[in-house]
Amino acid sequence: MTDQITKDSAYNAVAPDDFGAMIEVDRYGQRSGAFNKIISATHDHFWDPLDKRYLDLSAPFDLKTQTILPQEMIMELQTPLADNWDAQTKIDLTNGIGHMFLSNILHGEQAALSLSASLVHILLDQGAAEYAANQAREEARHVTAFAMYIDSRWGKPAPCTPVLGNLLTEMVSSELVYKKIVGMQMLVEGLAMGAFATIYNHSNDPMLRQMTQLVMTDEAFHHKFGKIWADKTMPHLSDAEHNTVEDWAQQVFQTLLFNMFGPGEKAALYASLGIDVDEVKEALASAFTDDARRARMRSSTNIMRVLCKTLVKAGIITDRTKSFYATFVDMDELAAEGDEMVGDPIAEDGIRFLQMINGGEGRTPSSTLAAE
Numbered sequence: 001m002t003d004q005i006t007k008d009s010a011y012n013a014v015a016p017d018d019f020g021a022m023i024e025v026d027r028y029g030q031r032s033g034a035f036n037k038i039i040s041a042t043h044d045h046f047w048d049p050l051d052k053r054y055l056d057l058s059a060p061f062d063l064k065t066q067t068i069l070p071q072e073m074i075m076e077l078q079t080p081l082a083d084n085w086d087a088q089t090k091i092d093l094t095n096g097i098g099h100m101f102l103s104n105i106l107h108g109e110q111a112a113l114s115l116s117a118s119l120v121h122i123l124l125d126q127g128a129a130e131y132a133a134n135q136a137r138e139e140a141r142h143v144t145a146f147a148m149y150i151d152s153r154w155g156k157p158a159p160c161t162p163v164l165g166n167l168l169t170e171m172v173s174s175e176l177v178y179k180k181i182v183g184m185q186m187l188v189e190g191l192a193m194g195a196f197a198t199i200y201n202h203s204n205d206p207m208l209r210q211m212t213q214l215v216m217t218d219e220a221f222h223h224k225f226g227k228i229w230a231d232k233t234m235p236h237l238s239d240a241e242h243n244t245v246e247d248w249a250q251q252v253f254q255t256l257l258f259n260m261f262g263p264g265e266k267a268a269l270y271a272s273l274g275i276d277v278d279e280v281k282e283a284l285a286s287a288f289t290d291d292a293r294r295a296r297m298r299s300s301t302n303i304m305r306v307l308c309k310t311l312v313k314a315g316i317i318t319d320r321t322k323s324f325y326a327t328f329v330d331m332d333e334l335a336a337e338g339d340e341m342v343g344d345p346i347a348e349d350g351i352r353f354l355q356m357i358n359g360g361e362g363r364t365p366s367s368t369l370a371a372e
């Protein structure tokens with residue numbers, strides 16, 4: 001446990017098997033108030049995937065004639081190779097990729113559940129532990145909701161892609177608080193907020209759009225928890241500690257950016273549709289040159305751009321790694337932008353809807369207040 005980087009006593013941690021430390025009498029007297037607002041807001045955005053007042057998961061969707069994600073989002077369909085495919089193949093490919101994409105999100109939700117539960121075992125501060133327990137409960141309903149959604153559309157989920165599986169495993173099993181919070185609450189949750197905003201704005205399935213908005217009402221708070229950690233930690237790090245955090249963030253970013261969902265991961269899906277994986281690799285490489293990729297990333301809703309912004313605003317990126325990120329986004333433009341995260345307005349609308357059901361009408365949606 002000597003590798004912990006702790007700058008605020010709210011993040012004091014013990015080994016996962018050191019339950020003795022949890023029942024030390026002096027430990028109970030310490031409770032940080034830093035998380036009180038996020039904890040007390042949990043009732044406002046409560047929802048239950050099994051309760052039709054919040055979400056009706058019984059609406060049908062015909063996967064043979066409609067696509068869950070718009071075909072414009074599918075990179076393969078933006079290459080000349082797609083001219084050889086008939087309309088049914090395009091629909092099947094789009095829905096096959098949607099199945100893999102949403103299954104990876106389900107596995108990410110399970111990782112968030114396991115990770116927040118693991119924080120409960122190591123965080124000594126009662127406020128931090130109470131926050132983490134609430135997050136675990138919220139992630140548990142996300143696992144239920146995505147599992148039910150995938151079951152209603154496809155039956156079984158697709159396996160987790162290996163690179164993502166390894167990354168999630170490393171975060172869940174690590175005993176290091178900074179690795180967990182930077183990896184999960186800042187980067188994976190940031191990626192999720194960006195992905196959910198895209199699904200909410202563009203999916204053709206109203207049931208998925210509704211479910212995604214409800215999930216976002218929770219995720220906005222999880223992302224705020226990461227921001228509170230950064231505010232209390234980053235300014236106080238030694239150079240060596242800052243380098244450690246900065247390198248971990250870059251490693252996670254790089255994995256999420258380059259290695260998660262390439263053509264190799266989709267080989268079995270291509271094969272089931274009679275598509276040659278090597279032809280796809282070639283077509284994608286010539287259609288999406290570095291310049292084309294960069295142009296896509298510069299659009300303000302691009303998910304990776306959202307992640308860069310999270311790291312810039314948290315003060316994690318210094319001149320050591322700035323040039324790595326500057327390959328993809330305009331770093332000065334990002335630094336000048338406000339703090340609002342993509343997806344925050346969607347989450348706030350969702351919270352107003354939930355307050356009507358939960359009896360919290362008239363209160364200001366608290367996602368923007370929670371980190372104050």
Ligand SMILES: [Fe+2]
Nearest residue numbers: 109112139142
């Ligand atoms: Fe979640």
Ligand SMILES: [Fe+2]
Nearest residue numbers: 112189219222
């Ligand atoms: Fe989350």
